[in-house]
Amino acid sequence: MSRLFVALFPSAEAVDHLRRHLPSSAARRPEKWHVTLAFLGDVPDPDIPSVAAALADVPPPGPISLRLAGSGTFGQVIWAGVHGSLEQLAAFREDIRVALADAGFPIDARPFRPHFTISYRHDRRLAAILDAYAGPSWTANEFALMNSVEGDYRPVWARSLSGTP
Template sequence: MSRLFVAVFPSEEAVDHLCRVLPSSAARRPEKWHVTLAFLGDVPDPDVPLVTDALAAVPPPGPITLRLAGAGRFGSVTWAGVHGDLERLTTFREDIRHALAEAGFPIDARPFRPHFTISYRYDRRLTTTLESYSGPSWTVHEFALVDSIDGDYVPLSTHRLSPA
């Protein structure tokens, strides 16, 4: 069984910039920071190729420019806000949802709120720092199908946002 999600990851520059401004206790696993486009949850291993094929069929939207700015909370979870070309990102996310549903992998219809989860524990210093944060822009060139294995994220496939 694989625990799958579809995501875009920030550039190394964006991660480094954010890590430099966060309290040291907050930047524990920046390699896990991402924007979730679709969460599939547990998928039987024999079905993973069907997910990969569905994602490969999604029309590439072209590069999307994003940046981290601001903050918010979901209960005790603190997140960094995502700004930039959100209209195109949202449309692309809907294309992914549709392709996965057509392949038999329906994704919940909750509103899309692009963000990076920074911490699962509330910390006022972290929230204060993020509220006024505005990071560098980066261009997203690919998205990934990722498996969460024992808390580590393992990309299973990557797909370009622009035709080769």
């Protein structure tokens, strides 16, 4: 069984910029920062090729320009906001949702709110830093099917947003 999700990862420059603006205690594991496009949860390993095939059929949206700025919370979770080509990103996410549902892999139907989870514990100082934060623009060029294994993220499949492998 694999715990799968579909994600966009920021550029190294965007990660480094955000990391430098956060307290070191909040900047742990920046390699995990991403925008979740779809969370599938536990999927039997023999079904992974079917998930990848469904994703391969999603029309490529082309590169998407994004920027981290501001913050918000979900309960105790603090996140950095994502700005930029959000209509393009939301349309791409909807194409992913439909492709996965059509292949028998429905995802959470909650409204899409692109963000980077920074901390699972509320901290007023961190929230204030993120609220005032505005990072550089970066271009998302690839999306990936990831497997979360004991707290680590491992790529299973990836494709360029321009449609090239």
